[in-house]
Amino acid sequence: MRMSGGVEWAVHCCVVLTDVDQPVPAATLAKLHDVSMTYLAKQMQALARAGLVRSVQGKAGGYVLTRDPDEITVLDVVVAIEGVEPQFVCTEIRQRGPLGTPPEDCRTACPVAKAMLAAESAWRGALKAITIGDLGREVNRGAGRDALATIRTWFGGEAA
Numbered sequence: 001m002r003m004s005g006g007v008e009w010a011v012h013c014c015v016v017l018t019d020v021d022q023p024v025p026a027a028t029l030a031k032l033h034d035v036s037m038t039y040l041a042k043q044m045q046a047l048a049r050a051g052l053v054r055s056v057q058g059k060a061g062g063y064v065l066t067r068d069p070d071e072i073t074v075l076d077v078v079v080a081i082e083g084v085e086p087q088f089v090c091t092e093i094r095q096r097g098p099l100g101t102p103p104e105d106c107r108t109a110c111p112v113a114k115a116m117l118a119a120e121s122a123w124r125g126a127l128k129a130i131t132i133g134d135l136g137r138e139v140n141r142g143a144g145r146d147a148l149a150t151i152r153t154w155f156g157g158e159a160a
Contacts, residue, residue: 003078009033010044011132015135015139020155022060024155032151047080071131074127074131074132074135094106136148
């Protein structure tokens with residue numbers, strides 16, 4: 001399964017927004033992650049449309065999470081960026097070609113579609129079980145204690 005890079009960028013942005021006191025401009029988020037400001041802004045707009053972040057206007061404007069990070073799942077972010085459509089779409093290939101199965105004999109999903117949809121269900125379930133808050137705590141454990149506080153301090157310096 002392949003997702004756009006925007007998913008990774010959006011998840012990382014949501015994680016760093018878990019530990020901020022002030023809105024963070026998209027340009028600052030882009031600089032922190034060394035990514036394209038234009039492309040990141042599109043991801044942030046998608047998150048805003050999904051109600052996961054909100055944009056604060058004005059000189060001290062930027063993005064903030066709309067709710068507690070423990071209430072936002074990784075699946076919420078994936079759906080905001082990629083949409084709700086399933087990653088696998090069955091095209092009934094078994095009905096094609098010179099030996100195609102007649103449509104009337106295809107009353108149930110084929111084993112390939114069943115397997116792919118079961119895998120997608122498991123994948124979505126796993127992402128739904130992980131919150132942005134969980135990831136923030138993992139960042140602090142894995143990248144050194146108070147890693148997010150260090151980022152918050154860096155944000156403050158960028159605003160100065």
